[in-house]
Amino acid sequence: MKVIAKTGNEAMAYAMKQINPDVVAAYPITPATEVVQIFSNYVADGEVDTEFVAAESEHSALSACVGASVAGGRVMTSTASQGLALMHEILYIAAGNHLPIVIALVNRSLSAPINIHCDHSDTMGSREAGWMQFYSANSQEAYDSIIIALKVAETCGVPAIVSTDAFIISHCMDRLEVLEDEEVQKFIGEYNPKYYALDIGKPKTYGPLDLQDYFFEHKRSQIDAFSKVLGTYNKIAQEYEKLSGRYYPAVEEYRTDGAEVAIFTAGSTADTAKEVVDDLREQGRKIGLVRMRMWRPLPIEEIKKALSKFKAVAVMDRSDTMADFGGPVFLETRGILYDLDKRPIITDYVYGLGGRNVEIADIVRVYDEITEVAKTGKVSKPVTYLGVRGEE
Amino acid sequence: MKDVHVECQRLMDWQELAKGCLIQEAATSLNFKTGDWRSMRPVWSEDKCIQCLFCWITCPDSAIKVKDGKVTGIDYEFCKGCGICAQICPEKASAIEMIREEK
Amino acid sequence: MQQYFEVRWHGRGGQGAKTAALLFGEAAMETGKYIQAFPEYGPERTGAPVKSFNRLADDPIRIHTQVINPNVVVVLDSSLLECLDVTEGIQEGGTLLINSQESADELKKKLAKTEGYKLAVVDASKIAMELLKRDVPNTVMLGAMVKVTGALEWDSALASIEKKLNVKFRGRKEIIEGNIKAIKRAYDEVKVA
Numbered sequence: 001m002k003v004i005a006k007t008g009n010e011a012m013a014y015a016m017k018q019i020n021p022d023v024v025a026a027y028p029i030t031p032a033t034e035v036v037q038i039f040s041n042y043v044a045d046g047e048v049d050t051e052f053v054a055a056e057s058e059h060s061a062l063s064a065c066v067g068a069s070v071a072g073g074r075v076m077t078s079t080a081s082q083g084l085a086l087m088h089e090i091l092y093i094a095a096g097n098h099l100p101i102v103i104a105l106v107n108r109s110l111s112a113p114i115n116i117h118c119d120h121s122d123t124m125g126s127r128e129a130g131w132m133q134f135y136s137a138n139s140q141e142a143y144d145s146i147i148i149a150l151k152v153a154e155t156c157g158v159p160a161i162v163s164t165d166a167f168i169i170s171h172c173m174d175r176l177e178v179l180e181d182e183e184v185q186k187f188i189g190e191y192n193p194k195y196y197a198l199d200i201g202k203p204k205t206y207g208p209l210d211l212q213d214y215f216f217e218h219k220r221s222q223i224d225a226f227s228k229v230l231g232t233y234n235k236i237a238q239e240y241e242k243l244s245g246r247y248y249p250a251v252e253e254y255r256t257d258g259a260e261v262a263i264f265t266a267g268s269t270a271d272t273a274k275e276v277v278d279d280l281r282e283q284g285r286k287i288g289l290v291r292m293r294m295w296r297p298l299p300i301e302e303i304k305k306a307l308s309k310f311k312a313v314a315v316m317d318r319s320d321t322m323a324d325f326g327g328p329v330f331l332e333t334r335g336i337l338y339d340l341d342k343r344p345i346i347t348d349y350v351y352g353l354g355g356r357n358v359e360i361a362d363i364v365r366v367y368d369e370i371t372e373v374a375k376t377g378k379v380s381k382p383v384t385y386l387g388v389r390g391e392e
Numbered sequence: 393m394k395d396v397h398v399e400c401q402r403l404m405d406w407q408e409l410a411k412g413c414l415i416q417e418a419a420t421s422l423n424f425k426t427g428d429w430r431s432m433r434p435v436w437s438e439d440k441c442i443q444c445l446f447c448w449i450t451c452p453d454s455a456i457k458v459k460d461g462k463v464t465g466i467d468y469e470f471c472k473g474c475g476i477c478a479q480i481c482p483e484k485a486s487a488i489e490m491i492r493e494e495k
Numbered sequence: 496m497q498q499y500f501e502v503r504w505h506g507r508g509g510q511g512a513k514t515a516a517l518l519f520g521e522a523a524m525e526t527g528k529y530i531q532a533f534p535e536y537g538p539e540r541t542g543a544p545v546k547s548f549n550r551l552a553d554d555p556i557r558i559h560t561q562v563i564n565p566n567v568v569v570v571l572d573s574s575l576l577e578c579l580d581v582t583e584g585i586q587e588g589g590t591l592l593i594n595s596q597e598s599a600d601e602l603k604k605k606l607a608k609t610e611g612y613k614l615a616v617v618d619a620s621k622i623a624m625e626l627l628k629r630d631v632p633n634t635v636m637l638g639a640m641v642k643v644t645g646a647l648e649w650d651s652a653l654a655s656i657e658k659k660l661n662v663k664f665r666g667r668k669e670i671i672e673g674n675i676k677a678i679k680r681a682y683d684e685v686k687v688a
Contacts, residue, residue: 003524005517005520005521005524005530005532007533031536096412096413097412097413097414098411098412099412116536117536138557138559157411157412165559167533167534167536168533168559169559171533171534171536172531172532172533172559173516173517173520173521173530173531173532173533174530174531174556175524175529175530175555195410195414195416202416203417203418203419204414204415204416204417204418205414205415205417205418205419205420206412206414206415207413208413208415208420210413213403214403214409214413216406217404217405217406217409218406218409218412218413220406221406221407221409221411222411222412224406224407225411268559269559271557271558271559272557272558272559272560274557275496275497275557275558278496279496357560357561358560359560359561359563360496360558360560
């Protein structure tokens with residue numbers, strides 16, 4: 001084990017270097033540019049054996065990744081925001097063909113208005129594409145997640161997005177522990193796809209037209225493969241813990257014992273909230289935190305189990321659904337809790353759009369308000385826009 | 393896991409399918425004869441043909457048979473009768489004539 | 496909440512405020528601290544006012560908020576005093592370190608707040624011009640920074656910076672030695688008002 005100082009982008013590029021993929025096809029975009037730039041340095045310096053394809057757009061970059069993955073390669077790329085939006089069409093093609101491509105992504109808001117800072121609207125907009133989604137709370141987790149996600153992806157034949165928060169994590173230098181190259185190689189193992197196009201002894205046909213008679217069956221089989229991801233993830237996360245000492249459950253509970261209310265959120269804000277939880281717990285407040293780390297596939301039973309014990313839950317969403325009813329995490333979590341006989345009251349705080357700073361005081365306020373909701377049983381405002389001028 | 397085969401009789405359930413609509417053989421279009429779609433039939437005359445191979449290049453269904461660099465005929469199992477070969481054939485040669493298909 | 500040691504760097508695009516924060520953060524990490532170093536990004540243009548930050552602690556750092564109340568503010572370019580309030584949010588008993596040829600008394604006339612913190616001045620640009628032949632005050636300021644804040648142990652900080660410079664300048668001795676000399680001179684020459 002080595003301790004090094006790295007930004008989120010450097011950490012993800014470093015994990016990619018240790019993975020040493022066969023092909024990386026990419027197009028740079030702020031704030032994920034560095035991932036590609038640093039990785040291309042590794043290529044130029046001969047530290048990896050990767051074929052690096054500098055594409056002319058993200059659409060082309062992911063298309064090249066699809067081609068390389070069909071050919072049988074271990075394939076990765078990196079993007080953010082508009083880049084992921086431009087990849088949108090190809091996301092479905094990669095997932096529908098069961099290609100285990102991994103994207104090192106930086107969560108950045110989508111235009112308009114144009115902005116380069118953090119929110120989760122890019123990946124939330126792709127949550128139905130059939131890609132696993134992991135939201136990292138810090139650089140350490142981003143590094144670890146890239147390695148874990150690659151192995152899960154290749155085991156299940158499902159692609160994965162590992163993301164960090166723009167600038168807050170991507171450009172923040174942090175202290176992190178990294179594995180040795182050989183340890184990573186041993187952990188991920190050699191990639192031996194069962195079927196691949198360059199298997200010239202056994203030629204195959206990829207991407208045929210699939211009409212009314214079979215399309216639905218193939219989609220159903222894709223959904224089935226996706227439903228098996230969580231079990232595989234849990235197993236691989238435990239294997240990774242044995243190797244690194246760090247364990248990342250799909251849904252993380254933090255000081256939830258005896259708590260009556262909780263915040264349910266993702267990314268760097270969850271990390272910040274842990275500090276708030278410690279402070280408020282010291283004051284005797286019965287509060288806890290549940291962190292959403294894996295958002296696709298949706299860890300339904302884990303979320304149910306984690307949230308069912310509270311009187312009230314405040315979701316903090318870093319994007320909005322434009323449904324005039326809060327963010328995606330809120331809407332889906334409400335759906336999950338609907339089945340419970342005794343379900344917590346649930347409210348939503350849409351916050352931090354376009355990189356708006358979330359302060360300690362903001363999180364304290366959410367705990368204060370949700371505590372009041374639990375006490376009175378009354379919700380005066382199901383959705384609050386937190387930290388925006390012109391609203392309370 | 394079986395793959396979808398154009399000639400399979402029974403429609404399979406999703407559990408039986410290979411992932412991602414992968415077909416575990418190549419050139420399966422050879423199993424799919426499209427020749428019976430034809431309403432006009434191209435007829436090639438060897439004596440008029442100047443062997444320019446324009447028809448071979450332009451045929452969208454690769455239905456012009458060529459051997460040792462020379463046109464030898466038309467593959468009626470796949471020719472859909474579009475007439476592009478007759479259109480492209482140089483006027484002074486006019487080696488391909490389109491006639492009504494009679495079954 | 497654990498005690499954090501927080502730093503805000505003010506500079507102009509191209510002066511190396513980000514690099515200074517990264518160097519300081521990495522040096523702090525090598526003395527056993529947990530660290531964060533991050534820039535504030537906006538439209539990055541050479542000459543535009545930019546900020547970067549450090550957060551240091553003895554235990555793992557979990558908060559990812561902006562630095563609002565820094566213990567130390569470092570100003571790489573004193574012309575920034577004319578256009579923004581560099582004392583904003585500075586902690587009671589904190590330190591404001593400015594690269595300037597002017598005296599502390601003259602500088603105070605340009606500051607929004609003059610009480611409650613320690614003002615330190617060093618002419619880092621002059622040192623840089625003499626030893627590096629270029630006005631790159633960022634690494635130079637690190638020397639003064641370590642001296643006036645006592646945040647890091649001097650020898651190990653210097654060793655870490657030297658290591659980092661070695662990587663950055665790929666063993667170009669002149670530049671590395673010049674920088675180290677400049678850092679040492681700033682350490683000696685910084686004056687606390």
